[in-house]
Amino acid sequence: MRVFDIRGVLIALFVFCGALNANVFFYNDDKILSDKVILRLNEIATELHDKTGIYVGAGVFNSLDYQSNLQAKFDLLHIKSPYAFIMIVKNEKKVEIFADKNTSKLFDKDAILSPFPESGTILPILASKNGKDIFNAAIMNGYADLSEQIAKSKNIELISAIGNANKNTLNIFRFFVYSSIVLVFALMIYKKRVKR
Known part of the structure; x- marks a missing residue:
């Protein structure tokens, strides 16, 4: 007949209760x-x-x-x-x-x-x-x-x-996109004025 080690049973019980x-x-x-x-x-x-x-x-x-x-x-x-x-x-x-x-x-x-x-x-x-x-x-x-x-x-x-790495990356990307759009419009207006 196998005898149980009381310490092993207590450790197993502690781990089980911790999981609950x-x-x-x-x-x-x-x-x-x-x-x-x-x-x-x-x-x-x-x-x-x-x-x-x-x-x-x-x-x-x-x-x-x-x-x-x-x-x-x-x-x-x-x-x-x-x-x-x-x-x-x-x-x-x-x-x-x-x-x-x-x-x-x-x-x-x-x-x-x-x-x-x-x-x-x-x-x-x-x-x-x-x-x-x-x-x-x-x-x-x-x-x-x-x-x-x-x-x-x-x-x-x-x-x-x-951290805000993703948000910062998106904001930098957004800044470049919007800046590019503004730059294109500025160039179009400048070209129209130069032609006059």
């Missing part, structure tokens, strides 16, 4: 989000949660699954305060950020969900017809923006932060 209490930061229907993106965002989520106690999560769902709206779908997740949560429902083409009263003061929801590329970090990507990976890119940008705004409001630096 661990935060699930990301909900991912049918693996819409890649494992690589979830792994990267999990670093940010864990660091932010450890430093602030605020749960910041995200979910990409195929559909509302007979729920009447996004709020009803969110309520099924039973997330406790303090929290912020980005939800995208693929088939209904809906996006929302949920947050408790105190956490909602730590970030600019309207800016994150803006349809304009210069401020919005989710909708401009989802509206893009290009690219097969729009959900990964939208969640990555939106989640990074949300987390970094919350960290900044709490005067905390996130070591795992992605």
Whole structure:
């Protein structure tokens, strides 16, 4: 008869209980989000949660699954305060950020969900017809923006932060495009005046 080592049983029990209490930061229907993106965002989520106690999560769902709206779908997740949560429902083409009263003061929801590329970090990507990976890119940008705004409001630096590299690159590109357009118009006006 085999005798169990009590230390091994206690360690296994501790690990099992830890797994039950661990935060699930990301909900991912049918693996819409890649494992690589979830792994990267999990670093940010864990660091932010450890430093602030605020749960910041995200979910990409195929559909509302007979729920009447996004709020009803969110309520099924039973997330406790303090929290912020980005939800995208693929088939209904809906996006929302949920947050408790105190956490909602730590970030600019309207800016994150803006349809304009210069401020919005989710909708401009989802509206893009290009690219097969729009959900990964939208969640990555939106989640990074949300987390970094919350960290900044709490005067905390996130070591795992992605930063505004994508946004800065887009702004530089936009500057060159608009400058080129202005330059073309200026040259056209100049040529018309020279001909006179």
